[in-house]
Amino acid sequence: MELSEFDIQYIPRPAIKAQVLADFVAECTIPQQITGSEIVQTPAVERIITTEERTEDGTETGIIPIPAEQDPPAIETLWEVYVDGSSNNGGCGASLVLTGPDNFTLDYALRFGFRASNNEAEYEALLAGMNLAVQTTAQRLKAYCNCQLVASQIQGIYEARDQRMIKYLSKVRELSSKSKSFEVIRIPRTENTKADVLSKLAASGYTTLGNICMEFLQKSSIENKAAEVMQVEHESCWMDEIIDYLRSGKLPEAKKEARKVAQRAARFYLDGENLYKMSYTLPYLKCLRPSNAAYAPQEMHEDSGSPAS
Incomplete structure (x- = not known):
């Protein structure tokens, strides 16, 4: 009542559920490109899309590769x-x-x-x-x-x-x-x-x-500290298919598995050799292979007696 003389209006805040769903769809939807009669999942890398050429009588003459548009060379920021x-x-x-x-x-x-x-x-x-x-x-x-x-x-x-x-x-x-x-x-x-x-x-x-x-x-950057070296051979895991897709657009031959990988890859980001999982409210989470994942807790808790632990 006391603030009414200042021409201030109070409006109840509407529900934000619809906006949350809209943000979710915008972030997780995979870009699609229609080629011929087929919808092709398009990653954020250069790919070669193929389509069938048909003559006037409807016969197929073969597969013609259509090069995807190339992104301009990245400017070093x-x-x-x-x-x-x-x-x-x-x-x-x-x-x-x-x-x-x-x-x-x-x-x-x-x-x-x-x-x-x-x-x-x-x-x-x-x-x-x-x-x-x-x-x-x-x-x-x-x-x-x-x-x-x-x-x-x-x-x-x-x-x-x-x-x-x-x-x-x-x-x-x-x-x-x-x-x-x-x-x-x-x-x-x-x-x-x-x-x-x-x-x-x-x-x-x-x-x-x-x-x-x-x-x-715990120690300065110039102090000599013997680094623990861990020999890790390349091991196959669930990350390989996603990395191949984000890097070169390569998908498994099985259509069902290919669609599954393409949809799952929309939630990941590839930076060089490092794969990160995108989060809605937290920083990107770095993905580790099984052997590295087993070693990470050991490295994290090696200074368990420090005040920051």
């Missing part, structure tokens, strides 16, 4: 990462904000189980951002940080004399060689507010930061 590190009496931490094409943004925080200076924390954040960029197959990366020492050492303006700084700089150059373009730019702290706040929260001892990805580092 520039990825950007904002990094920052923090070291105080409460602990040490770092953070990064990775941005990519299609408004992709990833907030990532690091909590250290070791003492590190502000410069070392800045390097750790930069290395984490570069590793994530490599995993996303980014070929061009531009990094922004507000640490003058780190930016100047990478640009070659300052000389790295401390042994730990030399190791960090060598690690950065090693990772930068995996991309076609890499650049580090120093920016004022006021232009790096988000990463600055996240790094301070990670250093303050928080084990969770809402929906932000958080990782606990």
Whole structure:
């Protein structure tokens, strides 16, 4: 009654069930292309579609391949990462904000189980951002940080004399060689507010930061750690048919099985050699082969005594 003088109207919110169903159909429907009298399931890769040529009297003259439209060559998108590190009496931490094409943004925080200076924390954040960029197959990366020492050492303006700084700089150059373009730019702290706040929260001892990805580092990136090597032979599993379909459009010969694979593949995404299952509300889930799936829990719980476990 008191707000009626401001011409405010209250309208009950309608049910959203119909919108949920519409979003589900839009996301899971496989694109279809009609060729002749047959509907052909079309994946997001180039395929060759065949149709029958018929003469005026109705006789078939053979199968003519119709090339699918080729997508234009992909333009290498520039990825950007904002990094920052923090070291105080409460602990040490770092953070990064990775941005990519299609408004992709990833907030990532690091909590250290070791003492590190502000410069070392800045390097750790930069290395984490570069590793994530490599995993996303980014070929061009531009990094922004507000640490003058780190930016100047990478640009070659300052000389790295401390042994730990030399190791960090060598690690950065090693990772930068995996991309076609890499650049580090120093920016004022006021232009790096988000990463600055996240790094301070990670250093303050928080084990969770809402929906932000958080990782606990028990050892620094430059410490030599003997990696456990696991010899895994290629093993056939349910992933092979989906990968073949997403990569080259190859389907099983049986029509029933082919339709089943095509429908199931609509819920998956192939990035290089990695297969991911798309989720409606969660990040993409990486699919593992049986042997890797058995090893993953062991690797995840190897530091079970850490505060992040």
